Amino acid sequence: xxxxxxxxxxxxxxxxxxxxxxxxxxxxxxxxxxxxSGLAPTTGIKGTPDNAxxxxxxxxxxxxDGGCRWPDVDLxxxxxxTPVISGLAMETITETVVTESTMIGHDPRTPGGSGIGVGTxxxxxxxxxxxxxxxxxVVVPAAEDFEDVAxxxxxxxxxxxxxxxxxxxxxxxxxxxxxxxETLPIVDxxxxxxxxxxxxxxxxEVAEPGRTIRTLSNSYGIATLxxxxxxxxxxxxxxxxxxxxxxxxxxxxxxxGDITDRRVPAGSIALRGRSSTVSVEVDAGxxxxxxxxxxxxxxxxxxxxxxTHVGGMIAxxxxxMSELTGQRPDEVAIEDLLAVDTLVPQxxxxxxxxxxxxxxxxxxxxxxxxxxxxxxxxxxxxxxxxAEEAQRVLEVEIGGIEAEMAVGGALTxxxxxxxxxxxxxxxxxxxxxxxxxxxxxxxVHVAGAGDxxxxxxxxxxGLDDKQVAEEIKRYPLAKVESFFHVRHxxxxxxxxxxxxxxxxxxxxxxxxxxxxxxxxxxxxxxTLRHTRREAKRRVFVVNALRALEQIAPGGTxxxxxxxVLLGGSALDFEIPDMIADAVAPHGIVCGxxxxxxxxxxxxxxxxxxVAGHARGRRVSGAA
Amino acid sequence: MSVxxxxxxxxxxxxxxxxxxxxxxxxLRAGLEEEGVPHELRPGHxxxxxxxxxxHRVARDSSLEVGVGLTERxxxxxxxxxxxxxxxxxxxxxxxxxxxRMGHDxxxxxxxxxxxxxxxxxxxxxxxxxxxx
Numbered sequence: 001x002x003x004x005x006x007x008x009x010x011x012x013x014x015x016x017x018x019x020x021x022x023x024x025x026x027x028x029x030x031x032x033x034x035x036x037s038g039l040a041p042t043t044g045i046k047g048t049p050d051n052a053x054x055x056x057x058x059x060x061x062x063x064x065d066g067g068c069r070w071p072d073v074d075l076x077x078x079x080x081x082t083p084v085i086s087g088l089a090m091e092t093i094t095e096t097v098v099t100e101s102t103m104i105g106h107d108p109r110t111p112g113g114s115g116i117g118v119g120t121x122x123x124x125x126x127x128x129x130x131x132x133x134x135x136x137x138v139v140v141p142a143a144e145d146f147e148d149v150a151x152x153x154x155x156x157x158x159x160x161x162x163x164x165x166x167x168x169x170x171x172x173x174x175x176x177x178x179x180x181x182e183t184l185p186i187v188d189x190x191x192x193x194x195x196x197x198x199x200x201x202x203x204x205e206v207a208e209p210g211r212t213i214r215t216l217s218n219s220y221g222i223a224t225l226x227x228x229x230x231x232x233x234x235x236x237x238x239x240x241x242x243x244x245x246x247x248x249x250x251x252x253x254x255x256x257g258d259i260t261d262r263r264v265p266a267g268s269i270a271l272r273g274r275s276s277t278v279s280v281e282v283d284a285g286x287x288x289x290x291x292x293x294x295x296x297x298x299x300x301x302x303x304x305x306x307x308t309h310v311g312g313m314i315a316x317x318x319x320x321m322s323e324l325t326g327q328r329p330d331e332v333a334i335e336d337l338l339a340v341d342t343l344v345p346q347x348x349x350x351x352x353x354x355x356x357x358x359x360x361x362x363x364x365x366x367x368x369x370x371x372x373x374x375x376x377x378x379x380x381x382x383x384x385x386x387a388e389e390a391q392r393v394l395e396v397e398i399g400g401i402e403a404e405m406a407v408g409g410a411l412t413x414x415x416x417x418x419x420x421x422x423x424x425x426x427x428x429x430x431x432x433x434x435x436x437x438x439x440x441x442x443x444v445h446v447a448g449a450g451d452x453x454x455x456x457x458x459x460x461x462g463l464d465d466k467q468v469a470e471e472i473k474r475y476p477l478a479k480v481e482s483f484f485h486v487r488h489x490x491x492x493x494x495x496x497x498x499x500x501x502x503x504x505x506x507x508x509x510x511x512x513x514x515x516x517x518x519x520x521x522x523x524x525x526x527t528l529r530h531t532r533r534e535a536k537r538r539v540f541v542v543n544a545l546r547a548l549e550q551i552a553p554g555g556t557x558x559x560x561x562x563x564v565l566l567g568g569s570a571l572d573f574e575i576p577d578m579i580a581d582a583v584a585p586h587g588i589v590c591g592x593x594x595x596x597x598x599x600x601x602x603x604x605x606x607x608x609x610v611a612g613h614a615r616g617r618r619v620s621g622a623a
Numbered sequence: 624m625s626v627x628x629x630x631x632x633x634x635x636x637x638x639x640x641x642x643x644x645x646x647x648x649x650x651l652r653a654g655l656e657e658e659g660v661p662h663e664l665r666p667g668h669x670x671x672x673x674x675x676x677x678x679h680r681v682a683r684d685s686s687l688e689v690g691v692g693l694t695e696r697x698x699x700x701x702x703x704x705x706x707x708x709x710x711x712x713x714x715x716x717x718x719x720x721x722x723x724r725m726g727h728d729x730x731x732x733x734x735x736x737x738x739x740x741x742x743x744x745x746x747x748x749x750x751x752x753x754x755x756x
Binding site for chain 2: 109110146171172173174175178481482483484499502503505506507518
């Protein structure tokens with residue numbers, strides 16, 4: 001080995017989504033002087049020759065940052081990049097099918113009147129023909145003028161017709177209610193008002209402002225109004241359930257009891273361990289699945305029952321993985337699963353105002369470790385690309401096990417010490433590495449991380465927009481309370497001298513780096529915040545504990561003293577605190593890493609590669 | 624001017640320059656009424672052809688700090704604390720549909736509910752206004 005002058009060494013960590021690099025001067029007795037760092041998106045799938053471009057960029061940045069030039073580089077170290085790929089699937093496990101047009105349960109912002117009215121549905125045009133003494137609910141198309149409607153209702157009432165309420169297509173409920181002689185419940189903004197069945201017994205309920213309906217959201221309330229027997233009440237109960245929390249609702253009784261509650265078989269999932277296989281019904285819920293998984297761990301593979309929801313889910317994950325890795329679907333082995341219970345909004349069939357009901361669903365994240373990537377090919381390509389930069393052949397080494405390197409880098413965090421566990425909070429998986437006091441390193445990868453959080457937020461809020469969900473995940477919320485101030489989610493107010501855009505007025509916004517973005521939909525701030533935090537808790541806190549239990553000596557968390565959080569999600573504004581809170585009862589010091597005292601949770605593996613190399617030199621120098 | 628009305632009642636003020644089909648004013652007022660916010664007409668602003676200027680003028684007279692200006696050049700909603708040339712919303716079209724929307728938005732500025740603006744989405748969450756401490 002050459003001795004004398006210190007060598008310029010570049011460490012490169014090819015990650016699933018980002019490639020990080022650092023450059024350092026390493027002298028003969030193992031002293032390391034870090035000079036610069038760089039970061040670039042990983043090009044291609046981790047562990048393939050496509051990665052070379054990302055390496056060129058990240059390493060180039062590190063050199064520029066350190067004031068170094070390519071021709072002076074003596075050695076490039078890269079990690080052994082075994083791709084860990086994860087896939088997601090979600091399926092509702094129960095499905096409430098409400099057949100025919102039986103209910104309207106929605107929250108027009110301004111319904112009219114209040115109370116509950118029961119009568120036969122009749123079109124406005126036919127109201128004049130109704131006889132005195134008949135109880136009716138008037139169904140009004142959107143195009144009708146509010147004054148004409150009010151006049152017709154008043155005229156009918158004066159003739160002795162029992163006008164008990166109205167269902168409007170337009171946004172006119174208050175206007176109509178204000179022009180009547182008595183207070184009637186009026187529901188408006190019913191999108192599909194033309195499809196309300198006529199000549200049927202129905203009930204309209206509107207609660208006072210600030211209240212929610214009490215009768216139509218109660219199965220026995222509906223049973224009382226419609227004189228239902230026990231069997232019929234059982235069938236109407238999903239309707240009552242989906243009306244809960246509304247300020248107004250309509251239930252139309254269609255003959256023959258056209259309401260059915262159908263459970264679609266969710267199927268079972270077979271978890272194969274090394275010595276046994278356990279089968280779990282998915283509709284038993286996420287907890288049951290996770291308990292079964294803990295019993296047979298380590299997981300060798302998972303299979304879904306074919307012809308069921310879960311069968312489709314697992315097959316979907318497998319296909320996606322095989323497409324990514326080029327392996328045959330039957331070669332793809334699922335090494336870990338995370339099941340999360342969730343409630344997702346589903347449009348109610350038979351609803352007339354785009355009502356949604358929240359249905360139980362299970363979200364599965366699966367993780368696959370592919371066969372070890374062709375690292376020599378990657379190194380060759382990196383060598384070729386970097387030779388272009390340096391104008392000569394550079395020495396490129398594959399520098400050891402990633403987990404070991406991550407621990408090495410994490411230990412450069414001031415205040416950390418052994419026994420240490422590194423938790424790498426990534427996009428697809430949460431990885432843990434444990435170094436005991438002898439320097440022995442163990443690692444574990446568990447399914448589910450940042451991408452799963454985004455998916456949960458997207459699904460639970462019914463956004464159907466990954467970008468919006470990503471912003472809700474990453475940034476704090478605020479409510480725009482006037483043209484000049486917002487109230488942050490922690491309750492503090494902030495004033496602006498420049499007026500805020502009218503589009504943001506009274507909206508809940510995410511405070512992104514590029515300014516405020518209004519959150520679409522009608523969710524209030526408290527709901528958004530709760531959904532965001534619960535998604536993070538169910539993924540990251542659950543996975544942190546799962547990973548720590550698997551890696552801690554004897555499965556006892558008390559054996560761990562230090563946990564250092566690394567990876568992109570360790571930069572999140574609340575995830576590190578949530579994990580720290582969860583492990584604090586076990587006497588663990590936990591926090592976001594600060595690699596080399598200045599880089600935060602970034603660059604641990606790259607720095608660890610260089611540190612490992614330096615240690616090697618010291619050892620060989622001493623020998 | 625609310626003569627003999629005692630202290631100023633909370634009102635959105637609507638100022639119209641010139642004469643308009645009754646339907647326009649009616650829809651504007653219907654929008655305010657549907658949202659449950661009281662308003663008052665302020666005639667006699669025929670000197671001002673710009674709806675934005677007119678809206679700002681009456682917004683500053685309104686105890687709710689919200690004014691609507693209606694001229695043949697358009698309809699505008701303004702807030703007293705916003706700079707004169709920056710209305711909440713303004714539309715050069717004077718028709719029943721625009722008038723109704725302007726009525727809703729003028730009321731919503733008062734109640735703190737997301738505005739309809741041009742895209743007629745119903746973003747409002749019930750109880751939004753109740754969050755104010």
